[in-house]
Amino acid sequence: MEKTKRFFATPQDAETAFYEALEQANLEAMMSVWAEDEEVICVHPGGVRLAGYAEVMEGWRQMFAQGTRLQIALSNPVHVQGLLISVHSVHEHVVVVGEDVRTPPVVATNIYLRGAEGWRMLAHHASPVSTSVPLTVETPKTLH
Amino acid sequence: MEKTKRFFATPQDAETAFYEALEQANLEAMMSVWAEDEEVICVHPGGVRLAGYAEVMEGWRQMFAQGTRLQIALSNPVHVQGLLISVHSVHEHVVVVGEDVRTPPVVATNIYLRGAEGWRMLAHHASPVSTSVPLTVETPKTLH
Numbered sequence: 496m497e498k499t500k501r502f503f504a505t506p507q508d509a510e511t512a513f514y515e516a517l518e519q520a521n522l523e524a525m526m527s528v529w530a531e532d533e534e535v536i537c538v539h540p541g542g543v544r545l546a547g548y549a550e551v552m553e554g555w556r557q558m559f560a561q562g563t564r565l566q567i568a569l570s571n572p573v574h575v576q577g578l579l580i581s582v583h584s585v586h587e588h589v590v591v592v593g594e595d596v597r598t599p600p601v602v603a604t605n606i607y608l609r610g611a612e613g614w615r616m617l618a619h620h621a622s623p624v625s626t627s628v629p630l631t632v633e634t635p636k637t638l639h
Numbered sequence: 640m641e642k643t644k645r646f647f648a649t650p651q652d653a654e655t656a657f658y659e660a661l662e663q664a665n666l667e668a669m670m671s672v673w674a675e676d677e678e679v680i681c682v683h684p685g686g687v688r689l690a691g692y693a694e695v696m697e698g699w700r701q702m703f704a705q706g707t708r709l710q711i712a713l714s715n716p717v718h719v720q721g722l723l724i725s726v727h728s729v730h731e732h733v734v735v736v737g738e739d740v741r742t743p744p745v746v747a748t749n750i751y752l753r754g755a756e757g758w759r760m761l762a763h764h765a766s767p768v769s770t771s772v773p774l775t776v777e778t779p780k781t782l783h
Contacts, residue, residue, distance in 0.1 A: 534717050536728045541769040544746040546717050573678050573690050580724045584680045602688040604748055604764040620748040622766030625685040
């Protein structure tokens with residue numbers, strides 16, 4: 496797989512690229528967001544923990560291979576910004592393209608590290624919010 | 640509530656105190672682990688996102704008020720350690736005391752910050768792993 500070297504000047508740039516790659520089911524773009532030299536962590540909703548760049552990539556490869564296209568709107572961001580690390584907590588509102596199914600909202604913790612090549616994702620932990628639990632959601636903010 | 644000021648010299652010290660407080664259902668000890676001056680984040684398994692010290696405390700208060708006592712063993716730790724922040728990913732194996740029920744394993748992302756008063760928890764994101772998903776688990780490492 497040819498590597499696209501992209502520079503993310505801010506954690507927000509990396510986050511935007513992450514969700515764009517997810518919507519586009521673009522594995523190369525997705526993996527360009529992740530830190531290659533760290534023990535990266537990825538937990539898909541309801542899924543096992545994937546650890547390490549290779550395992551995380553294989554998880555996305557399998558997910559994208561299913562051919563499902565998603566549209567994702569984000570809301571309720573909470574950001575804790577450090578010099579070298581940034582923690583973003585967001586609600587994801589996921590729509591499966593072509594299906595009239597409302598999936599439960601997902602809460603995601605996204606961690607970004609600043610390295611020589613800009614900001615990269617260290618961890619993505621996403622979990623569905625049980626629909627039996629009341630959830631206050633503001634108007635979703637679309638990514639685009 | 641009288642504040643116990645405790646100093647955690649390492650992220651691991653804070654993590655040990657976190658799980659001890661959880662097992663003991665001790666709200667004061669639990670809240671002494673959290674960073675008071677940050678926008679802390681807590682996601683209980685299947686639950687909504689709690690944000691801010693007061694909301695996180697109320698979440699623990701309600702949980703502890705239920706009277707359920709838990710025993711928790713941890714396994715599969717992955718740590719990414721920075722100067723001022725530390726990210727721990729662990730599997731939690733939770734047993735409800737007095738009940739012969741096997742709960743599904745939980746994957747937790749714990750984030751600790753180093754401040755003037757030592758290491759404190761910034762975020763705890765826990766989500767159950769769907770039991771339909773195969774999960775390789777090593778022998779659990781008990782906390783004590």
